[in-house]
Amino acid sequence: MFTCCRFIPFSGGPRKCVGDQFALLEATVSLAIFVQNFSFELIPDQTISMTTGATIHTTNGLYMKVKQREKVSVLAAAL
Numbered sequence: 001m002f003t004c005c006r007f008i009p010f011s012g013g014p015r016k017c018v019g020d021q022f023a024l025l026e027a028t029v030s031l032a033i034f035v036q037n038f039s040f041e042l043i044p045d046q047t048i049s050m051t052t053g054a055t056i057h058t059t060n061g062l063y064m065k066v067k068q069r070e071k072v073s074v075l076a077a078a079l
Contacts, residue, residue, distance in 0.1 A: 041065045048062065
């Protein structure tokens with residue numbers, strides 16, 4: 001019997017990766033913590049072009065200034 005996922009281990013069907021949803025959760029939490037602790041500013045006057053393939057991505061990268069945010073206490077933020 002033929003199924004669409006029969007010979008694709010870790011991709012789909014009964015042999016699907018058991019940790020894929022956990023990995024997505026970890027990536028989401030990591031990104032949220034990163035954005036919470038750092039500020040980002042694009043470097044001006046750069047040409048941003050996209051390349052397609054298996055994914056869509058920038059051709060020459062995306063240059064940014066990254067600065068660590070100042071720590072603000074929860075009590076001070078509430079005032």
